[in-house]
Amino acid sequence: MGDIWDILPGLGDKLAAHVVLSASAIGLAMLIALPMAVWASRSRAVSRITLGLASLVQTVPALALLALFFPLLLSLRSVFGDGLPTLGFLPALMALTLYALLPILRNAVTAQANLDPGVLEAADGVGMTKWQKLVLVEAPLSAPFIMAGIRTASVWTIGLATLGTTIGQPSLGDPIFAGLQTQNWALVLAGCAASAGLALAADNLLWVIEIGLAKRSRTMTLGGAAVVALGILAALWAQSTGSDERRIVIASKQFSEQYILAQLIGARLEAAGYAVEYRDGLGSAVVHSAVASSAIDISVDYTGTIWTNYLKRTDNPGREVMYETIREWETRDNGVKVLGRLGFENAYAFAMRSDRAAELGVTSLADLVAAAPKLTVGGDPEFFERPEWIAVRDSYDLNFARSRNFAPTFMYNALQSGEADVISAYTSDGRIAADKLVVLTDPKGALPSYDALLMLSPRIAGDAGVVAALEPLIGAISVAAMREANLAVDREDAAKLTPKAAAAGLARKVGL
Amino acid sequence: MATPLPLLQFDGVICRFGTVTAVAGVDCSIAPGSFVALVGASGSGKSTLLKTVNTLVEPTTGRVLFAGEDVSTLKPARLRRRVGYVFQGVGLFPHFPVGENIAIGPRLAGEKLAPERIAELLELVELDPAFAKRMPDALSGGQRQRVGVARALAGEPELLIMDEPFGALDPVTRSGLGNKVRELHDRLGLTTVMVTHDMAEALLLADRVLVMDRGALVADETPRALLGGAGGAVAQSLVAVPREQAERLAALEGLGESRS
Numbered sequence: 001m002g003d004i005w006d007i008l009p010g011l012g013d014k015l016a017a018h019v020v021l022s023a024s025a026i027g028l029a030m031l032i033a034l035p036m037a038v039w040a041s042r043s044r045a046v047s048r049i050t051l052g053l054a055s056l057v058q059t060v061p062a063l064a065l066l067a068l069f070f071p072l073l074l075s076l077r078s079v080f081g082d083g084l085p086t087l088g089f090l091p092a093l094m095a096l097t098l099y100a101l102l103p104i105l106r107n108a109v110t111a112q113a114n115l116d117p118g119v120l121e122a123a124d125g126v127g128m129t130k131w132q133k134l135v136l137v138e139a140p141l142s143a144p145f146i147m148a149g150i151r152t153a154s155v156w157t158i159g160l161a162t163l164g165t166t167i168g169q170p171s172l173g174d175p176i177f178a179g180l181q182t183q184n185w186a187l188v189l190a191g192c193a194a195s196a197g198l199a200l201a202a203d204n205l206l207w208v209i210e211i212g213l214a215k216r217s218r219t220m221t222l223g224g225a226a227v228v229a230l231g232i233l234a235a236l237w238a239q240s241t242g243s244d245e246r247r248i249v250i251a252s253k254q255f256s257e258q259y260i261l262a263q264l265i266g267a268r269l270e271a272a273g274y275a276v277e278y279r280d281g282l283g284s285a286v287v288h289s290a291v292a293s294s295a296i297d298i299s300v301d302y303t304g305t306i307w308t309n310y311l312k313r314t315d316n317p318g319r320e321v322m323y324e325t326i327r328e329w330e331t332r333d334n335g336v337k338v339l340g341r342l343g344f345e346n347a348y349a350f351a352m353r354s355d356r357a358a359e360l361g362v363t364s365l366a367d368l369v370a371a372a373p374k375l376t377v378g379g380d381p382e383f384f385e386r387p388e389w390i391a392v393r394d395s396y397d398l399n400f401a402r403s404r405n406f407a408p409t410f411m412y413n414a415l416q417s418g419e420a421d422v423i424s425a426y427t428s429d430g431r432i433a434a435d436k437l438v439v440l441t442d443p444k445g446a447l448p449s450y451d452a453l454l455m456l457s458p459r460i461a462g463d464a465g466v467v468a469a470l471e472p473l474i475g476a477i478s479v480a481a482m483r484e485a486n487l488a489v490d491r492e493d494a495a496k497l498t499p500k501a502a503a504a505g506l507a508r509k510v511g512l
Numbered sequence: 513m514a515t516p517l518p519l520l521q522f523d524g525v526i527c528r529f530g531t532v533t534a535v536a537g538v539d540c541s542i543a544p545g546s547f548v549a550l551v552g553a554s555g556s557g558k559s560t561l562l563k564t565v566n567t568l569v570e571p572t573t574g575r576v577l578f579a580g581e582d583v584s585t586l587k588p589a590r591l592r593r594r595v596g597y598v599f600q601g602v603g604l605f606p607h608f609p610v611g612e613n614i615a616i617g618p619r620l621a622g623e624k625l626a627p628e629r630i631a632e633l634l635e636l637v638e639l640d641p642a643f644a645k646r647m648p649d650a651l652s653g654g655q656r657q658r659v660g661v662a663r664a665l666a667g668e669p670e671l672l673i674m675d676e677p678f679g680a681l682d683p684v685t686r687s688g689l690g691n692k693v694r695e696l697h698d699r700l701g702l703t704t705v706m707v708t709h710d711m712a713e714a715l716l717l718a719d720r721v722l723v724m725d726r727g728a729l730v731a732d733e734t735p736r737a738l739l740g741g742a743g744g745a746v747a748q749s750l751v752a753v754p755r756e757q758a759e760r761l762a763a764l765e766g767l768g769e770s771r772s
Contacts, residue, residue, distance in 0.1 A: 122603025124568055126617050126663070127592030136616075140607050216607055216647075 007175065007190040012238065015194060017170040019235035021089065022157045022202075025096035029153060033101050034146070037108030038134065047109055054102040062160050066095045066167050070286055087286060087295040092169035096160055100153040107149025111142035144214035151206040158199040162191070166283045168251070168290055172198070177281030181254050182489050182499055202228075247275040248460060251291070251299040253284045256489040256499065257346060257428055257482065261300045261452075263503035265470060268512070272469035285309075292334040294459035298470075302346055304388070304450040306330075314387055319449040326453070335458035339467065340474035344428055344482045347450035348388045350377075351425035351437040353415055364441040365396050368422065376402040378411050378420030388447055389424070395446040428452075428479055430487025452477075476510045484509070517580065519544040519671060519703045520565065525574035527560050527727075534560040535571070536727030542720075547697050547704045549714035551750060552724035558707045559675050561724070565705070566595045566673065579670065593617055596664030600676040602656050604648040610634075610659050611644030617667035625666060633662040636696060654685035661693060665700070672697070674706040678713070690717050712754035715739065723747040 033054075040047035057065070069091030077084050084090075115138060123133040162173030172195040179187030205228050212220025250266050252258035259280060266276045279296055288310060290296040303322050307313050311329060316322075323341065330336040350365060357363065360371050368375075377400045383389055384403055392398065406414050406423075412431045414420040425432055425439065427450070432439060454473060460466050485506040488497040497505065518541035527535040534557045542548050552558045563569035564576050567588050576583045583591055604613050614633055615625035631641035637658035648656060657677065664672060677693070678686040694717045697704050708714055714721050715735040723731035723746060731743030738751050 116601075116603070116606075118599075118601025118603040119605060120603075121568070121599065121601060122597075122605070124588075125566065125592060125597035125599065125603070127589045127620055129589045132589075132620060137605060 003186045004190045004193065007186060008194060011172065011175060011190065011194050014170055014172050014174050014191075015198065016235040016238035018158070018161055018164075018172045018195065018198065019232060020239055021092055021096065021164060021169060021171060022154070022161045022198075023232045023235070025093055025157050025161070026100050026150065026154055028093065028097045029100035029104055029157075030150065032097070033104040034108060037105055037112065037146075038138075040105070040109050041112035041138075050105060051102075051109065054105050057098045058102055062095070062099065062163050063166065065098065066092065066163055067283060067285070069094050070167060070289070074289065082293075085295060086293060087168040087290045089169055091167055092161070092164040092171075096157050096164075099160055100157050103152040103156065104146065104149045107152075108142060108146045111145035112138060114145075115141055140213075144210050147206060147210035147213055151203055151210065154202045154206060155199045158195060158202060162195050165281050167286055168279050168282055168295060170277075170279070174278075174280055177254060178259060178499075181281065182256050182259060183492065183496075184498065201231075205231075247277040248297045248466065249277045249279055249295075251282050251287050251296040252278065252280045253287055254281050256486050258300060259499035260485050260489060260502045260506060261342070262298075263500045264506055265298055265300075265454075265473070267500075267503060267507065268469050268473070269466065272465060274466070274469070291455050291457045292336055294457040297457045297460045299455045300342065301453050301455050302450040303341075303453060304347060304448040306453075307448055308387055314391070316391070316445055316448050318445065319451065322449060323451060323453075330455070335461065337456040337458075337461035339454040339456055339470055342452040342454060342473055343475045343477045344452055344479035345450045346426050346428040346452060346482075348383070348386075348424050348447055349427045349442070350392075350422050350440045351415070351432060352422050352440065354436050354438045356421060357438040357440075362440065363438070364443050365392065365398070365446070366443050368440065369396055369398060372398050372400045375400055375421040376404060376419070377422045377424075378404050378406050378414050379424040380408050380411065381405045383424045391448075392442075392446045395444050428482045428486060430483045430485070430490055433480070433483045434487050434491070452482075472512055476512065477506070478510070481506060481509050517544075518542055518577075519579055520705070521577040522561070522564075523575040523577060525561065525564055525571045525576060527557070527564065527569060528572045533727055535564070537574070538727075538729050540722065540729060540732070542703065542705060544703050545701060546720055547694065547718045548706070548720045548722060549718035550705060550707045550722045550724060551711055551714045552709065553750075554709060556724040557727040558724045562673055562675055562705060562707045565671070566592050566597055589620065593621055593667050594670050596667065596669035596672040598657075598660050598664045598672070598674040598677045600679040602660045602680075604656055604659060604663075606648050608648075609644065610646050610648065610651070613648065613659060614644075614663045614666050616663065621667070629666075633666055634659075636665065637662045638692060654681050654689060657681060657689060658692075661689075661696075665696070670703065672702050672704045674704065676707055676709070679708075686713075693717070711750040712757075715751070715754065721747075723750065 036050050040050050070086055073084055073086040073091055077086070119137060119141070123137045128136060161171050162176055164171040165173035165177045172191050175187045175191035179185060179191065205224050209221050209224035212218070212224055248269055250262045252262040262278055262280065266278060269276050282290070287296065287299050288301060288306065291299045303326055306326050307322055311326070327338040330338050350368070352362065362368050362371060379389065384405070404420060406420070411420070411423045412435055415423050415437070416435065425437065427439060454470060456466065485502045488495065488502045488505065489499055521541040522538045525535055525538045526533070536557070538561055550558045550562060560569050564571050565578065565583065567583050570584065578586070578591065578595070605616070608616070611627070611630045614630050618625045627644070630644050634641045634643055639655060639658050643651070643655070648659070651659065678689055681689065690713060696702070706718065715738065718735060721731070721733055721735055721738055722729055723743060725746045731738070731747035733743045733747065737743070738747060741748065
């Protein structure tokens with residue numbers, strides 16, 4: 001894992017974004033929690049309600065909370081207008097702030113409740129107003145405990161901020177998610193080490209402030225605060241330099257093919273003189289809207305996904321009609337330019353081991369009908385709930401002996417070991433070629449097509465330079481070439497490539 | 513000779529907390545310059561009555577007049593700067609050095625107390641002026657209460673009210689500080705109201721003793737009159753304790769003399 005040291009220095013901008021996001025969330029949480037704590041200390045009912053709500057937030061899984069802000073902000077656009085960002089910094093900030101509230105609020109309320117009643121009586125007795133009592137007595141005496149809460153909140157927030165990646169907020173989660181997907185463990189480790197290091201550094205600095213407050217040492221308190229402020233300022237400065245002109249933002253969802261294509265697109269744009277930025281590892285659900293809102297400029301999406309998820313269609317009028325319908329709808333309803341089809345499909349398809357297929361004499365889904373009652377079908381965890389499966393099952397009247405769920409990686413292993421006879425594969429998956437699998441044909445056209453589409457956001461749809469740089473990709477990538485590139489990234493042996501290297505190989509292969 | 517206008521006057525004061533009546537109608541006035549002890553058993557309502565003076569407790573009905581003004585019409589913060597308050601909890605601010613603790617009242621009034629004045633106040637309660645720089649947790653209990661008294665006196669109050677001020681101190685410290693406070697009372701011409709459950713302390717320090725029982729004033733006598741048997745049953749039961757102790761001590765002493 002020596003290469004982790006080569007990766008870390010390149011994480012500077014992710015680190016800066018991570019620091020700015022975490023610091024903003026904690027700052028905002030303090031602005032909300034501290035006045036709330038003062039209020040709660042004056043009223044038992046308020047205390048109960050605020051602490052209850054803050055605890056409730058903690059029970060929502062962080063990933064879900066982050067994702068929930070997307071539809072929420074989208075619906076708020078009817079109030080605040082289309083300028084309201086739905087992805088990236090704003091929803092990440094809101095979710096992290098909610099998470100940070102509890103430790104700050106709870107420590108502040110507890111600190112207030114545990115103040116020496118004699119001291120409070122004295123404050124009244126010497127004639128302090130409520131405000132003077134708060135500022136001169138309650139706040140300074142509670143400060144070390146409140147600081148402990150802020151420390152806890154900081155460690156949580158810095159850890160959770162890595163999930164910002166999934167909603168398009170750059171963070172140290174970018175290398176973690178990219179590394180997990182492409183099984184590049186050095187990348188995962190680098191991201192984890194950087195985020196853990198940041199959390200430890202913040203915890204220790206805030207600890208110095210906490211001790212300074214407890215021991216009433218001005219040097220420690222102000223020294224610690226100064227270092228924290230410097231760190232945040234440096235991150236802000238690092239963020240402000242380099243982002244003076246808006247770059248072209250390229251999205252990728254959480255699988256290898258997306259990372260490779262993003263790199264391929266990015267390399268072409270860079271060669272044409274554009275500054276680009278990658279927003280890797282986005283949740284599949286947010287990419288489409290992100291492009292429509294120009295939060296992201298370029299993505300690769302698939303006709304079948306848009307057809308079922310956004311047009312809510314269940315029929316299958318054929319590949320060409322689907323493409324044209326989607327293309328029109330995107331331009332008309334979203335202002336998104338579908339530049340064209342890359343040339344390959346990443347569809348759901350049924351695959352078998354070639355020896356097993358030959359033995360049973362199966363080459364198409366229609367051939368499978370007779371053999372199915374003796375066979376086991378394997379699918380990814382969501383497959384048997386998806387409209388594609390239902391369409392296939394019903395139109396061929398397939399009746400398998402058993403159906404089993406596998407994580408995608410293990411699906412292929414199950415096929416090799418005989419635990420499954422047929423699996424739902426992805427047609428561009430490199431393992432189809434590597435394992436010499438047979439992809440069954442679909443004579444009835446029950447499975448929708450999944451043509452890979454190059455999508456341009458409204459912001460750059462009219463940019464002739466971008467269009468010129470990317471047009472050569474249209475129709476250029478065969479499924480065989482895509483499979484080879486995917487396999488190069490997915491494989492575990494010495495020939496494993498990074499998405500960037502695989503993208504370069506793919507470009508050479510297709511003659512670009 | 514006309515009686516001087518009372519500095520403090522309780523006028524039909526009743527304090528209820530839910531169903532509990534802590535003070536059940538007190539009428540009483542206190543002349544300037546007097547040292548009044550308010551004595552009673554625990555729960556007799558004496559602390560509650562005292563706290564109506566600086567409005568830490570508001571009477572359910574009735575009025576408290578301070579120098580002729582109803583305290584409920586005065587701004588609490590301003591009233592409390594004119595009334596020095598010493599209580600058993602002392603309540604020194606642990607995050608301020610002794611000097612800043614003493615200077616807090618004037619500071620709240622927007623006035624900075626000179627270091628010489630702080631030194632003078634410390635000397636008044638027989639503490640080394642060097643204590644001004646120390647933090648409260650570096651002081652003994654007796655020293656802390658001395659600082660508490662100095663803090664109460666810093667604003668040159670017209671009235672000093674004390675709620676069990678020496679309750680948490682050892683007997684030697686307690687007696688010494690009691691005498692010191694009485695001496696300051698005389699020297700500075702203060703008006704002092706002290707709540708205590710210790711009748712001996714009341715008899716020795718005060719020139720007027722009020723006895724409270726179940727929220728009502730049941731006796732209002734001079735120490736001499738109380739020792740002479742005045743004030744009624746409750747007051748006399750309280751006086752009986754130190755008297756009996758004194759008699760037994762005297763008897764012990766007499767026994768020793770006869771042996772020698």
